[in-house]
Amino acid sequence: MEESGISTMSLTAHPHITKMVGAPRSIYMRFPQGNLVGQAHNPEQQNSILRAALEAVVTIEETGTILEYPERWRGSLRSSRA
């Protein structure tokens, strides 16, 4: 996609794999698979993650960059397992 002029941003739960496979821009989410854009029915959190991902498309200047989202998953709030 990048070769075709489209900038990409990936979310990842496995930054070591992302690092070795290679992706232009990535954000490591310390969230479980199935929730990388946040908790169910938590639009504020989902909005924050999406916003951070898009803003980082502007700020990341080097291909292969992986950044980390500062918030950690709070498992007790997982709606489907509560």
Added chain:
Amino acid sequence: MTELLKWDFTERWQEKWADWMKPGGHGALADVRNSNLAWTPLVKPLSECTVMLLTTCGVHLRAQKPFDVMKEDGDWSPREIPSDTQPDQLMITHTHYNHLDADNDVNCVFPIERLPELRDEGLINSVAATHIGMMGWVPNPIVTVRDTIPGIVAKAKTEGVDIALLTPG
């Protein structure tokens, strides 16, 4: 603005990679690495950009053919999802992660309702007319690159996409 942290490929992470690639391990199914990372910097402000979602979470329209999760070499076919689709018209077919939360709120993995909110706030200019759903379990993703990505890129270019946001399951 959320301040993102620096992430380093420390020894602990390198050990996790070695485990992943061990014979019999998941990563050993296919050692696929990008030898050259292409790069397209944004050439205009984010507020002028069109954004598409590209997810491997296994989401598709209920009316579309589900992904074939029994196929030994995976299912790398894409599903076009109109961006004005209501969440109750979507479902997830994927057997390699827990999507209980996403079954209740698809935005956990495919933020189709969040992206228009950011457009309305002015962070981005527009949402692409079409998002893409895929099912991420494909042991050798070379076939995805060969068979699937060219069509997705063509669709995205037709719709004037500047940024593709990739979300896994």
